[in-house]
Amino acid sequence: MFFIQNTYLCTMKHQEEISLQTLTDNEDIQVGYSDNDIVIVDNIQKFAEISNAYVSMNAIVICTQGKVQGTLNGQTIELHKNQIAVIPQNVIVTNPMISPDFNLKAMFFTNRILQSFLHEKMNVWNDVVYVHRMHVVTMDDVDLQFYTNFYEMLRLCFDKSMNHPFRTDVIQSLLRGGVLGLCGALKQRMLNDDISIDTHINNNHFQHFLDLLHSTDVKHRPVEWYANELCISPKYLSALCKKNSGKTANEWITEHVLEDIRYYLKQTDYSIKQICDLLGFPNTSFFGRYVKEHFGLTPLQIRMK
Numbered sequence: 672m673f674f675i676q677n678t679y680l681c682t683m684k685h686q687e688e689i690s691l692q693t694l695t696d697n698e699d700i701q702v703g704y705s706d707n708d709i710v711i712v713d714n715i716q717k718f719a720e721i722s723n724a725y726v727s728m729n730a731i732v733i734c735t736q737g738k739v740q741g742t743l744n745g746q747t748i749e750l751h752k753n754q755i756a757v758i759p760q761n762v763i764v765t766n767p768m769i770s771p772d773f774n775l776k777a778m779f780f781t782n783r784i785l786q787s788f789l790h791e792k793m794n795v796w797n798d799v800v801y802v803h804r805m806h807v808v809t810m811d812d813v814d815l816q817f818y819t820n821f822y823e824m825l826r827l828c829f830d831k832s833m834n835h836p837f838r839t840d841v842i843q844s845l846l847r848g849g850v851l852g853l854c855g856a857l858k859q860r861m862l863n864d865d866i867s868i869d870t871h872i873n874n875n876h877f878q879h880f881l882d883l884l885h886s887t888d889v890k891h892r893p894v895e896w897y898a899n900e901l902c903i904s905p906k907y908l909s910a911l912c913k914k915n916s917g918k919t920a921n922e923w924i925t926e927h928v929l930e931d932i933r934y935y936l937k938q939t940d941y942s943i944k945q946i947c948d949l950l951g952f953p954n955t956s957f958f959g960r961y962v963k964e965h966f967g968l969t970p971l972q973i974r975m976k
Contacts, residue, residue, distance in 0.1 A: 689726045689779075703829045706839055708784035709846065711825065712777040723765045723938055728779040730758040731853065733818065737773030742766050744930055748806050753815055755808045757857070759800040760885060763934050776822060778846070782886055788847040794878045795854040801881055802916045803861065814856060821849045876901055877915040880908060884927055889951035891928045894920045929965055936974045943970050 704711040710728070733755050740749040742765045743758065750756050760782055786793055799805050810818065828842050835841075879901055884890060897920065898905040905920070912920040928950065935946040944955055952958040962970045 689724050689728070689730075703826070704842060708781040709843070710779040711829075712775075712779070723763065724767070725934065725938060726758055726762045726764060727760060728781060729760045729785050730756070730780070731778045731850070732756040732758065733776045733822075735774050735776060737770040739767060739769045739773050739775075741768065743806060746804055746806070750807055751809075753810050755810060755818075755853070757796075757800055757806055757808065757853070759796075763930070763938065780850075782882070784843070785850070786882070788843075788850045789854060791875075792851065792854055793882070794875070795858045797878050797881045798861070799854075799857045801885075805857070805861070808857065808860065817852065818849070821845070821852075825849075876903055876908065877911045880912065880920065880923070884923060888949070890924060890931060891951045892924070894924065897924070925965070932962060932966075932970075933973070936970055946970070 702710060703713045732750070734750045734752050736752050738749065738751045740747070742748070743762050748756065780788075785796070789796060825842065825845055828838065828845065880897060883897060883900055894905045894909060898908045901908065909920040912918060912923055916923070918926075931950055932946070935941055935949065939946075941949065943958070947955050947958040950958075952961065959970055962968070962973065966973055968976070
């Protein structure tokens with residue numbers, strides 16, 4: 672995902688967006704396959720000289736050599752050879768540092784295709800990446816053999832004629848199997864680590880709330896708005912959130928609003944007024960008070976810090 676230099680660990684120079692468009696348009700990226708919902712990258716060593724990145728798609732990244740460390744939405748992670756990073760959509764990667772031999776394989780998915788792959792098992796993905804924030808998994812020998820063979824099978828499909836009538840269907844079917852296999856391994860790992868996964872039917876509403884929260888641009892809305900979208904009461908939604916994650920619905924909303932504020936102030940050149948409008952605040956005065964209350968700084972102080 673990051674540019675390689677001839678030092679053991681090197682920092683990047685500017686912020687980039689990693690999206691379906693930027694991945695397929697960048698000539699320095701070796702794209703093995705892409706469609707309207709998926710991009711599979713064989714080698715991303717020369718993506719850009721970046722200091723920060725906004726990853727707008729869900730991603731599964733396999734480190735094939737070297738190591739990388741950085742911060743995902745404020746959480747520091749380190750990825751080594753034979754480890755998998757599971758990254759949700761709309762994540763801000765900051766302060767990346769890489770070894771000169773770093774390389775990876777990466778699969779990027781829109782939320783739509785990921786949900787179509789996982790269906791009712793989407794709760795495992797959400798539990799892993801949003802509730803427990805378990806972003807890095809080390810592959811054992813069995814996992815390594817599975818994903819090596821899985822990727823080789825994908826490569827065979829990539830190399831087939833572009834005119835094959837069912838090429839996309841075959842590739843998406845293989846990817847669905849691989850993603851399901853990964854989610855099964857993640858679920859088993861959480862069970863082995865005695866991390867609870869609530870599979871009660873009420874958990875569906877919590878998962879739908881997370882999906883709605885992550886997919887909407889304007890997150891600064893009252894709990895009532897989210898509850899109405901889910902056709903349940905605000906009190907019931909907050910109780911479900913508390914039961915499944917230990918946080919109320921309002922705490923989830925606030926956490927994601929603050930992540931968006933931090934991103935737009937630190938990583939874009941939008942004016943305070945533009946950010947205020949983008950994030951759904953009624954005016955700049957209200958926005959300023961909200962930022963000061965939660966960060967202890969004004970929006971301008973955050974931007975200049």
